[in-house]
Amino acid sequence: MQKQITYGDILNLEKNQRIALINSVAGFKCLNLVGTVNLAGQENLAVFNSVVHIGANPPLLGLVVRPDSVERHSLSNILETAAFTLNHVHEGIYKQAHQSSARYPREVSEFEACGLSPEYKDDFQAPFVKESRIQIGLELKERVDISINGSIVLVGEIKVIYLPEDCWKQDGYVDLEKAGSLTILGLDSYHRTQKLARLTYAKPDKKLEQKD
């Protein structure tokens, strides 16, 4: 049976039900650990499901942040240093990744509290997650404020990517399934993936075919 949920129904839900509904209803999301450090050297790690593609040239990703949430330490560090990392989550570390969403005090490093290791390399200011197989270093280029609810889109330019060599295909595509990267549904549901197919570039009068 199909169920209809109206705007009024949504507003009448208990707060945690509404949060669970709206976070899950749009689809499976990008799962990343965001690594940052402030100018005093205090590290922070937090799990995010709100990374979005902004553009390829220059290479830009957006990170949507709520200023009043557990994400606020990540936000203040990024605004302070303009540097952050995105680190993929695989089966071996998804419980540690989820634990980073707990509200730790400012002076606690979630790396240590959750059993993950900060990794500094090639002079990039923010820490990567050593246990992640795909690591991306970004520089903050633009802050965009959403007035309706105070959310912020941080637009970062990709400065460096580390990935397993055998997961990067000739045509540019990164085989994240081979790398074991997970996807998240809502705030707490972790999923592996199973590829159906890659499809050829769509054109109006051409039949789609399966790639590799």
Add this chain to the structure above:
Amino acid sequence: MQKQITYGDILNLEKNQRIALINSVAGFKCLNLVGTVNLAGQENLAVFNSVVHIGANPPLLGLVVRPDSVERHSLSNILETAAFTLNHVHEGIYKQAHQSSARYPREVSEFEACGLSPEYKDDFQAPFVKESRIQIGLELKERVDISINGSIVLVGEIKVIYLPEDCWKQDGYVDLEKAGSLTILGLDSYHRTQKLARLTYAKPDKKLEQKD
């Protein structure tokens, strides 16, 4: 072996390689068909991988759009009517969904060209995709421009959700795996999912447990 890809390497890639890399490297994405119609009744359907959570109260989702892409018809219709729908993609319709990314002329309805059916209901202005099991109707509330590359974030408020009754859990979570919703990697790779676990709310001194 770990490979490093620098900012310079990215800029030196062939254009399609760069697009494939930057679209896939951040993770698996939300997969939705966006349904719109203009004031003259011309329908449009396009597949998007750029939906992001903005907030739960009010219930807001963001859609990142490039003004110079195949997405431009969706954009102009949304700006004209302030209404759009998000429709999930399952195994039975992913090839049709992918076909909607072809550059059809303005006067062609991608519904018809791709073999999907527009569905109008409950006075919502924009068409839903009848074959989709999860359908969301949204009203445009805010347009946010990203100056660095001209991308636009369209912030929509959820007005109505249709979903299979047995996929909506007591705690608000929508079981999209049960609904057969797929995730997309990059621009052309379609994946089903397999749940590892839902985890309990994380707190600093509490052990995580598996939910249902």
